[in-house]
Amino acid sequence: MFNKALDHLEEVLIAFLMAAATTIIFAAVMHRYASGVSFLYDFVGRWNFAWAQELCIIMFVWMAKFGAAYGVRTGIHVGVDVVINRLDARMRGKFIVFGLLAGALFTGTVATLGGTFVWENGAHYSIFNFFGIAPEDMYEGPTTPDLEWPTWIVYSAIPLGSALMCFRFVQVCVSFLKTGELPHHDHGHVEGLEEDTTDEQRAAQDINWFEMDDGLHPKDIAHHEGEKKEKGE
Template sequence: MHPKPGESFIDKIEENLIAFLLGAMTLLTFANVIARKGFNSNILWGLELTVFMFGWLVLLGASYAVKKGAHLGVDAILNMVSAPMRRTFGLISIVICIMFTFLLLKGAWDYWANFANLPKTEGRWFPLGFEDKFLAKGWYEVDDIPHPGFLKWMEDVFNEGESYEKLPRLLPYAVLPISMSLMLLRFVQAGMAVWTGQTDRIVASHEVEDEIAEVREQRGEDI
């Protein structure tokens, strides 16, 4: 798949990963149905892996939608005010979104960190530093997904050389800080676009209508 004009290879990584997760979920679910109905068997770890992939899909998709301006938006008020006021409202919205996402990032890190033998942050709302003492939980495993052989190196790094029977929990839950970091980055980028005058709002609530109009124009149809 070649990037569209104006898109870099990095811009395609999220799209490809999201597409992979969706395809893998579909194939795994289909294989599990065939195993149950056709062979009276079951892929024991299939359901748990599908749940984790769905979580990755949703969280990564949320940050990707911010980048593409594809979240739902209400522009009834924006369309009634002047361009400078739209820009002001856009900047206010961006600040609120950045603050909220920063709180989500703190919560995501604090939930995941100990599973990776890392300290949580201190402070109720905003990080005031990191824990001096904490219980390392790198030994925590998921319920059903077996630990693959190519990840055996993780036993020395996170589990003091003890063998993992199941996948360590730090891997599937890593999407929490990753996705919140990406979302924070996307809101900052959206804020820069509003600040520099490239757009006056975070989302394009009529993007579907615009795309349909563009297709019709390319086909030479009346709009």
């Protein structure tokens, strides 16, 4: 249940950031052009969108960090596995586990260093000040130029996103040790687009020669090797 809730939260956060950033950019661009029209300037000229660019940059940073964690979970990240797939099953498994643990170590290190940076950049002051125990000489930390938000809030994307990415690496590694399969994403799959099997000519055109087992989590090469063994090939 925890994993499902975390998956849902991750997807909702990414979708919200994408939708919000797109909406803000659209509104800012329309405001810019409307301000150049004489009869519209009286209505929109007083609106201030100077903060829009900074906010969208912050949103895209957060979206990228949590999107990277989502990519580890679903197998979207591009990887060169030509040599790995030509190894025997035992050696291939060792290299895959090594790669996943190396990814977990790297992202865990980034999360730790990022957390230290965020803490010293003003998070400690905000937390101590919230509880009323912040000394007068404690460093408050800088703020962003336009929004005037504490920068530690913006930079929190680094430790939080990296920590989630580290967890995803460990999660995929444990799953691989249990099942021998890795998550892969079918980039040729279009959600909601089904094949037309009623017309023979159209059905022949709709054949996806690169189609994998499903749209989101196609089976790993180990799965297909197992199928071959079952069929006696």
